[in-house]
Amino acid sequence: MSPRRVDPQARSLLVDIAARLLAEEGPQALSARRVATEAGSSTMPLYTHFGGMSGLVREIVHEGFARMQAHFDLVRKSADPVADMALFGRAYRHNARTNPHLYSVMFGGSSLAGFSLSEEDRQHGRYTLTHVVECASRCIEAGRFATTDAELTAHHMWAATHGLVILELGEYLIPPYDAGHCFETQLVGLMVGAGDSPEAAARSVALSRLRQDEELAGVPAPHPEAVPG
Template sequence: MTEESDQSAQSRRAQLIEASIQLLEEVGPEALRARTVATKIGASTMAVYSHFGGMNELLEAVAAEAFTRFGAVLAVPDTDDPVADFFVAGDAYCTYALDNPQRYRLMFGLVSPQTTRPAARSLSAPRAPVETAADTTAFNQMMHVVERMVAAGRIRADPIADIAGRLWSLVHGVVLLEMTGYLGQEGHAVTNVLGPATMDLLVGMGDERARLEQSRVRAAERLAAGAS
């Protein structure tokens, strides 16, 4: 394959992924069929099979791209207050998930059987230090800020992946309950449930509530200013 044809193939793959993401959010997972996706970019159904091998592989690529974008929004700049950084990243997490609910469900395999992703490996299990999977990259963003909170003496030094797993589970659970309406769909769950629960968890892990409140205020000021 020549360099030009390789670039063309990569471009067509990117178009199919982007078309799938748009259809997913506009219509829902039922729209993710080879013919529908191909038609959206003006191609034949064969394009899906030529560039991905089939719909399962395309959906894996869509989920990976969604996780890549997810990881990017979680990568907030480090400041001298790692807990404030965590709160800013948490806001980015919730915003991404609630603004892109169908995409978020696909990322975690929470769609119809035809589009369910295979069970992922345990992100908190021991693994090689170099991992490039998109979902691992997103989890590493969480571990990075947790490691900084531990290093700053804000919370006790439990295994970093375990702490990240606890925090991710809390955020993920509240987000899904809000998506499905069990905690309402007015955006109050983040303020009335997730925020207080996170504060309680971090206090239980050793931080001081007054200090946490200072970090929360700093994070709120950054978010109000429109800067992460």
Template sequence: MNSAQKEKTRRPRRVSAEVQRTELLDAASDMLAGGGPEALSVRKLANAVGTSTMTIYTAFEGKDGVIAALYEEAFARMADFQEAVPEGNSPLEWLAGLGAAYRAFALKNPSYYALIMSETLPISQFQKQEAEPLARGIARQRSYRSLFDAVSACQDQGLMSSDHATEEVTAVLWATVHGHVSLELAGFHESKAAADSRFLLLTQSVLTGLLTPKGKKAWRAFAAN
């Protein structure tokens, strides 16, 4: 009430730094999802929330700051998708679910996925500032963690060979799913059905190459239903 009165008489200059930030970020993600990266400009963003361009420079540190914030948001959303996957009866089921969730996220949030994968291209318009090894950065990410844990569980149960380090197998699976998804998003496949069947073939192939005999048996049992 008190503050409401205050609002009427004289509107405070900044509505609290945090709501300003999220308001800007929401608008930015909308613009990104709407018209791609070139639809995201500091001027349009400022207009969208009804302020001036300087707001972007105090809330973030210019356009790159906005991108960086969106980048973290993208990873958070991806992680939400991954962590929503039930572990199921077998780690193999978990693994399959994680792969499907990764793909589903990418297809439903192409802009955010593009953001995540923008570092994947050697030369990106979203230049990376610090030159830390990408693996370290991603390793800390929750979404990578899920996959790692699933692989680890598979190895623990003897479903997957322990000849190779868990990180190594995780990286291989990551590359596999990423490879397919980026092609699918590019419209490489002629239909959704074709994309589905190729995703299945790819994941099945790489898995049968990584599973132990026991793992293969369990996989067949799981894939039956």
């Protein structure tokens, strides 16, 4: 009898299920049997695709950053680099809101207790900042940002946006200082903090908002949580 073929979508679906279990119930919920049960499958795909649970946890992190990269790749380079930078912030937030379970565990910490990430794994995540660094360089070259350190500027953008997204996913931000309001004003503040004028920053952020629906519409939706097999 020939070996049973595993659905090619199973890998991504198992990652989504494992991420949800980690985010909602913690590492104690993550076992091969529990993931397989949630997936409606045998445990075989876990070992076929990931070599075990440690490999599955590592793949959650890699998949999380891959989806973030997919969002960043949709941001088109325009004549307004500050609008492009703001749109990277929108792409980052959109990714987190679209993949909340992946996002909540992809940076490690207590949710990965018992499963360790290597420096190589973390470097895999840092690599996604390449587009943002390049955009910061363009903002500097255009005279919009006063800073001369594009990489530091990109890290500031990352840290600030990440902080807001974590609060948003935790449902800490409520009216009148809800996530949408805070995010829009934060984007302007970040651009001004990097050296842009308040008026120019506000115009570019407004432009990025108009571009968002068109440019970020091509990101595939997450898989439903069902795995044949």
